[in-house]
Amino acid sequence: MFLMPMMLVFIVTAIQDNTFKIVTDSKISLILANNDQGGIGKTIEKSLMESKFFSISKSIEGRPATAELVKQVVASGDYKLGIVLPEGLSAGIRRQVSNRISSVLADFGLAEKASTTSDVLEILIYFDPVTRKTFKNSIRNSIEKIISKVESRVLFEILYTELYKMNPEVIQKKFEKIHKLVIYKEIVASHSEREIIPNSVQHNVPAWTMFAMFFIVISLAGNIVNEKKQGSVVRLRTIPGASTVVLGGKLIIYTTVCLIQFGLMLMVGLLFLPMIGLPTLVLGNNYLPMLTVALFSALAATGYGVAVGTIASSQEQATTFGAVSVIILAALGGIWVPVFAMPSTMQFISKFSPLNWGLTAFYDIFLRNSGFSTIFPQIIKMFLFFIITMSVGYLYNKHKNTL
């Protein structure tokens, strides 16, 4: 009840860490063959190196990267991406830009007409065949962004040079105060000052805590079925008020067990996972809402256990149904695969899993640093689930009297 969930969160978090890194912050292995001898090739290379997306190699085992080698290592899956910059790229771009500017200026009578040859320059980009289309598109966009930045700079430099030749004073004055028109600042939308990045720890600790809490259904339902089987329930039903006292006792005990599980799982996230090089769990600043979510999740799990135990007629039935139903609710609730990674239909269905309600509330607190107002709907849903499951148990018991 305590050790198994702790082991589970430990193992699953370690396994999923790399997957989360791919989605969030891992770099893509890139092999670059820079055959250009000019400045543009060097600028592209520098931009790629400065980019947070790529981990760049220019040679393999001492051999410099060539177009053939790039194709070969990407095809074999050793690299996700390969780029080949052609020979004479800088000279070609400069020549073409210069020709076009001269042509435009000539149209305004400001320069002599130049020759307008337009050789298309080809930069080769090789992708690993197993790369997903969306991923491929985003990488291509990143590379295009770098190259168009280089193109713009060349265009600007040449235009500036040509115009400077005509009127140095005016051009220097006009261009010296040009800055970027738009800048981009990336900020994680959160109610906190801190930037908390979703990673395998931030997902798995609350996710498996919810799973562990609901897995007590097996123990609780089994306990209720045992009482029926051993006959003690018959005695309890003949003692005034005993059923209520016993049920209340079960609620207190199992809710406490769930809260202890919660505490232990947090301890794994805060203390043990960092020991094996995984990120430390970030709890956010709202401890009271966090405890409230834990309490209502525990009540929802306990209520479900009472309902299953009351309806089940044998230990096997309680165990099998309890385990399978919790696994289904966990799968739907985004315990294994986060809801945002599910297809839209499944995302809709996930809204009906009580495990999802708890997990969403924990996400809100841990990642968005939300307070009571945000998690209130999830708490209400879990409380209603608790009331409904307890009522099912009560009404079923009452119905048994009239059979």
Place this chain on the structure above:
Amino acid sequence: MHNNSIIEIEEVSKRYKNAETFSLKDLTLHIEEQEIFGLLGPNGAGKTTLISILCGIIDPTFGTVKVGGFDIKNNRRDIQQIIGVVPQEYALYPDLSARENLNYFGHLYGLKGLELKERIADNLELLGLTHCADRRVSTYSSGMKRRVNLIAGIINQPRILFLDEPTVGVDVQSRHAIIELLVKFNRQGSTIIYTSHHMAEAESFCSRVAIIDKGRLIIEGQPQHLISSDPSCGNLESLFLHLTGRSLKNQCIS
């Protein structure tokens, strides 16, 4: 209404959901205060169903039942205050000791402190369980479990005690100990209603018996009167076989 009737059963019928036949049919019976009343009948006769109705565990389909003057449908809680039940199963927690089980059930009856402690100790002593009172019940023999089961049923000193085959599967010594305790309990003023397959036991122990079969009351009265009413029967067992037949019970219903 009979004078001194502590239990009044009027034309009670019980048909379980989806059952083809009635488990009890038009049963009328009155049990006097401080009687030891035996409910006798073959397997499937309806004894446990009747006990379950009297304890308020299940509702009758038809008819009225009053226990201690309270209607079973409307005053279930009042009835629970004055009854004790010893079910056929060992209604105990096997992972707890006898003392822990008795403490638990005693607390549920609202007993506590020295009073509860003394009651538990006295009854354990009477039934010869003091030496193993702190051992897990799961390690007990059938006879020992039956004895603890009995103490759990009388821990609240009920006015009316229901026992469903309290001596089944126990050795002679345990049976004697159980019967002796019940006789003592009855002398203190309690009414005892019990079911049994042991005709000799019922003959000597009960002040009055009723034989039921297929949910119907066949005969009722004092054991000796019933035996003497049929010269061909020398004891209660002969009478029982004469009335309920010698064919084996519990055969599969086609």
